[in-house]
Amino acid sequence: MTEFLPLSEAIAKHVPDGASVALEGFTHLIPFAAGHELIRQGRQQLHLIRMTPDLIYDQLIGMGAARRLTFSWGGNPGVGSLHRLRDAVEQGWPRPLELDEHSHAGMAAGYRAGAARLPFGTLRGYIGTDLPKHNPNIRSVRCPYTGEELATVPALNPDVTILHAQRADRRGNVAIEGIVGAQREAGLAAKMLIVTVEEIVDELPPAMNGVLLPHFTVGVVSHCPGGAWPSYAQGRYSRDNDFYLRWDDIARDRGHFTEWMERHVRGTSDHRGFLESLRRVAA
Amino acid sequence: MSDYSRDEMMTVAAARMLWDGCVCFVGIGLPSAACNLARLTHAPGLVLIYESGTIGTRPTVLPLSIGDGELAETAACVVPLPDIFSDYLQAGRVDVGFLGAAQIDRLGNLNSTVIGPYAKPKTRLPGAGGATEIAAHAKQVFIVMKASPRSFVAALDFQTSGGHFEGRGKSGARGGGPTVVVTDVGILKPQPGGELALVAVYPGIPVEGARAAIGWKLAVGPRLETIDAPTMHELATLRALEARTIAAHREPVRLPI
Numbered sequence: 001m002t003e004f005l006p007l008s009e010a011i012a013k014h015v016p017d018g019a020s021v022a023l024e025g026f027t028h029l030i031p032f033a034a035g036h037e038l039i040r041q042g043r044q045q046l047h048l049i050r051m052t053p054d055l056i057y058d059q060l061i062g063m064g065a066a067r068r069l070t071f072s073w074g075g076n077p078g079v080g081s082l083h084r085l086r087d088a089v090e091q092g093w094p095r096p097l098e099l100d101e102h103s104h105a106g107m108a109a110g111y112r113a114g115a116a117r118l119p120f121g122t123l124r125g126y127i128g129t130d131l132p133k134h135n136p137n138i139r140s141v142r143c144p145y146t147g148e149e150l151a152t153v154p155a156l157n158p159d160v161t162i163l164h165a166q167r168a169d170r171r172g173n174v175a176i177e178g179i180v181g182a183q184r185e186a187g188l189a190a191k192m193l194i195v196t197v198e199e200i201v202d203e204l205p206p207a208m209n210g211v212l213l214p215h216f217t218v219g220v221v222s223h224c225p226g227g228a229w230p231s232y233a234q235g236r237y238s239r240d241n242d243f244y245l246r247w248d249d250i251a252r253d254r255g256h257f258t259e260w261m262e263r264h265v266r267g268t269s270d271h272r273g274f275l276e277s278l279r280r281v282a283a
Numbered sequence: 284m285s286d287y288s289r290d291e292m293m294t295v296a297a298a299r300m301l302w303d304g305c306v307c308f309v310g311i312g313l314p315s316a317a318c319n320l321a322r323l324t325h326a327p328g329l330v331l332i333y334e335s336g337t338i339g340t341r342p343t344v345l346p347l348s349i350g351d352g353e354l355a356e357t358a359a360c361v362v363p364l365p366d367i368f369s370d371y372l373q374a375g376r377v378d379v380g381f382l383g384a385a386q387i388d389r390l391g392n393l394n395s396t397v398i399g400p401y402a403k404p405k406t407r408l409p410g411a412g413g414a415t416e417i418a419a420h421a422k423q424v425f426i427v428m429k430a431s432p433r434s435f436v437a438a439l440d441f442q443t444s445g446g447h448f449e450g451r452g453k454s455g456a457r458g459g460g461p462t463v464v465v466t467d468v469g470i471l472k473p474q475p476g477g478e479l480a481l482v483a484v485y486p487g488i489p490v491e492g493a494r495a496a497i498g499w500k501l502a503v504g505p506r507l508e509t510i511d512a513p514t515m516h517e518l519a520t521l522r523a524l525e526a527r528t529i530a531a532h533r534e535p536v537r538l539p540i
Contacts, residue, residue: 089407108365129415
């Protein structure tokens with residue numbers, strides 16, 4: 001049975017310190033509200049997993065919530081660096097961060113294997129790159145049929161995956177539209193799946209070829225309108241490209257970053273409060 | 284046309300290399316501008332794939348991120364990201380992959396991971412993303428990078444993606460590697476053996492000017508062409524695309540409350 005919980009209770013109940021956590025969503029539907037709740041509740045020592053850390057992991061890393069990062073591309077899309085990620089890797093601030101670094105194709109294979117409960121994913125990949133020299137998780141296997149050497153990555157099975165979606169129904173079926181990234185695979189790979197949604201409806205129309213996570217794969221649904229901002233929810237609100245540009249300034253300086261996070265994330269009680277605090281600044 | 288920037292020349296030169304019907308794996312920035320310019324001028328049937336899963340997309344403005352809603356709304360179809368890498372790129376269905384990087388060497392190997400040692404980098408860069416497998420499996424790779432001795436280097440700090448590295452033929456890579464490097468000072472192509480040489484210059488930029496911007500002793504190919512300056516039509520189309528993009532990105536987004 002899917003539980004319906006407020007986001008704060010979902011995080012308190014299902015995400016302990018030290019957990020491996022994947023907040024997925026490729027540019028679209030990034031679960032920012034859930035990331036902020038992890039920060040408000042002061043989670044520590046997390047193993048963060050995400051193809052593109054994006055601003056949400058820049059924030060978690062800068063607030064000292066992470067000990068390890070599994071990722072494949074760590075920039076601010078279209079803008080430049082993630083300054084808090086860089087500071088953690090280059091200077092160990094606010095604490096050192098272990099890296100488990102992959103390519104997109106490798107991480108996608110890891111999620112697919114995890115979703116299928118296979119021990120590893122395989123791909124014709126990591127060719128002509130130094131990555132395997134620095135990441136012992138990237139190995140190889142000989143194909144028993146052709147003899148070809150193929151790259152392998154361990155299955156990714158996060159303790160908890162958190163996604164954001166447009167809609168869920170009252171049974172806990174979840175519907176996602178637009179760019180889906182590796183959300184379906186990351187969701188099915190998890191031991192516990194929490195989904196924040198824009199809207200809960202009595203009944204979803206037949207999904208046909210749209211992405212639907214059926215209720216028996218979904219542990220918790222939390223109603224959280226606007227929960228993907230400053231990323232976006234197709235059909236609801238657009239990506240706030242201007243905020244992604246402004247983040248470059250906010251995150252560049254340790255003090256400025258900490259002040260912003262204290263004021264807007266730790267200083268508010270929930271996602272609505274967070275958005276209202278930003279609206280007051282803009283007004 | 285007399286009045287155009289080096290960036291515009293570079294974008295136009297890259298766009299001209301794409302053909303109608305070509306299946307093209309696109310990155311953000313200059314590659315995205317070049318591909319969309321080609322689509323809006325001589326190659327209306329160009330098929331653009333962005334790694335976020337959008338296939339056959341026809342954006343009216345350039346995306347800021349690889350997953351802007353605009354790309355999904357104007358796509359022929361949107362597929363899960365693992366499909367893009369596994370069933371499209373790895374399966375050999377991509378004609379041209381566009382790449383840029385922080386560093387390139389004379390064999391077209393690329394670094395987008397770190398400056399300095401990996402364990403204690405001077406500068407941590409974003410990393411591989413899709414680049415490693417694009418470099419391996421796209422039938423051809425077009426590299427687009429502004430030239431400077433800091434970026435066109437004798438030795439990479441880290442090899443993120445493979446060019447014409449030793450052993451490529453037996454490595455399992457499906458694609459042929461880089462076939463051209465478009466810079467803002469001229470165009471380089473690999474010669475037999477894989478080393479990049481200058482094969483074309485732009486109007487007003489002499490061979491010595493191009494050589495000064497490359498951090499190794501750049502060879503000049505057997506035939507040196509001069510690329511035509513951008514036409515009025517190319518420049519007008521590119522500038523209109525960029526103006527639309529700036530206007531769209533300035534539009535304030537209402538907070539979702």
